[in-house]
Amino acid sequence: MNLLRRHPVAIVLVVLLLATAIHPLSPLVDAVTGSAPGDVDLERPVLYVLFAPLSNTLDALTFFSLARAVWAFTVWVLLLAAWGAIRASSDSQSPRRVIATALLGPAVVVLLAGAAVLLPRPVPRLVHDGAGTVLDYHAHTNASHDGRPGWTLAKLADWHERQGYEASYVTDHNVVYDGSLPVPGGTSISLLPGVEWSVHQQHVVAIGPVEPLPRDSFQGSTPRMIRIFAAIERQGGLSIASLPEYWRYHWDDLGAFVLGGVDGFEIVNCAPKALGFPSDLRRQVLTLAGSHDLMVVGASDNHGWGRVTCVWNVSLPGAQGFHTNRVFARPLALVQGDWQPWTAAVTQPWFLLRSLSWSERASWLTWVVIILLYRAMPRREGQGAGLGILARSLGPRRRTTVPNETPT
C-alpha cells in the first residue's frame, strides 16, 4: 500500500500492462476476415522495441480519427492541467508556480503529438512469406495541394521501403503520375502510375494506364460522377472508391457505383477523416464487393505527415477481383470505429496496451522499473541528477524535498 501511495501512476501502469495481456489484440489483423493472419508479421527494429513506450505511443497518436483526436486531446489536456494545478496548490506554491506546473502536462501532450507527425524514428515493417507484392494503392507527394512541402517521390519511396512495402501507386489529387519520372536515390520501391480524382462529393483513385480526364463533366450530381468509372475503364485503368467520401456522402449510392463499373472499394484508409469507418459498414462493403467480385483495398493515403502506416496490401499489381488482394491492418485502425469518439481518451490507450507484443510489453515494464528505481534512490540536494533537476525545478515540491517523497 505504501508503494501504491508513493508511486500511483507506475503501479496503475503495471496493473494495466498485465491486465491487457490477458486478452491481447493481434499486432496485425486481416481486414477481410477479421482474424490474425498466419503468413505475415510485423518486424520491429531493435530501437523501436527498446523505446517501446515512446514508439507505441507515437503510433497510437498517428492512428487517431479526427473526432477521437479532438476528444482525447481535450480530455487529456484538461485532466493533466487540473492535476498539475491541484498538486501545486496543495503544496502552497506561488500562483506563478501553480500555472507553470499546470501547463507542464499539456505541453508534453502537444510535444508528443508534434513528434508523432514529424519525428523521424524506427518503424515496424511488414514481412510476408507468401507470394505477391506488398503494395500501397493510395499515396500522395507534394504534387498534391495538401501534400507536405518537400515530400518528393524519393521521400515517398523511402517512407514505403522502411515499412516493408515493395510497390506503391502514386495518386496525387487531380495530377496524373504516369510513372515516367525517374526516382532518384536508388530505391527498391516500384512507383506505379495513378491519380486521385475529386469529383462530385467523391474521391476516386484511378490506377494503371491513366490519363487526364475532363473532370468538370463528372461534377454536379451523383449520376454524372458515376460515369467516371466507365471513363477510367476506357483508359485501361482500374477505379477504386475512396474513404471517407463514399461512407459520408454516397452510402446509399453504392449499388449504383457497382452498376457504373467501379472496380473496388477502400475498406481501410489511414487518413484521420477516414479512420472512424465502423466495422459493421466495412462488413456491408465486403458483402457487396464479394458478391460482384470487386477488389477491396487498404490505403495509407500518406501525405507526408506521420511516420507509420496503418495498413498494407499483399497482392499482384494490376490484379482484379475480390480474392486477389489481402488487406492487413494495425488493430487500432479497425477497432476505434466501433467506439464513440468521446471515449477516445480512455479507449485509445487501452487498445494500445492490448495490441502490445510480449517484447514490447517487457520493454514497457523495464522502463517502469528503471524509473521507479531512479526515483526511489535517495539523493542529497545539489547533487547532479540529470532529469531529476528538471523534475524538481518544474515540479510542485520545493528544491529541498528529497525526490523519493514525490509521488510518481
Ligand SMILES: [Zn+2]
Ligand atoms: Zn488521398
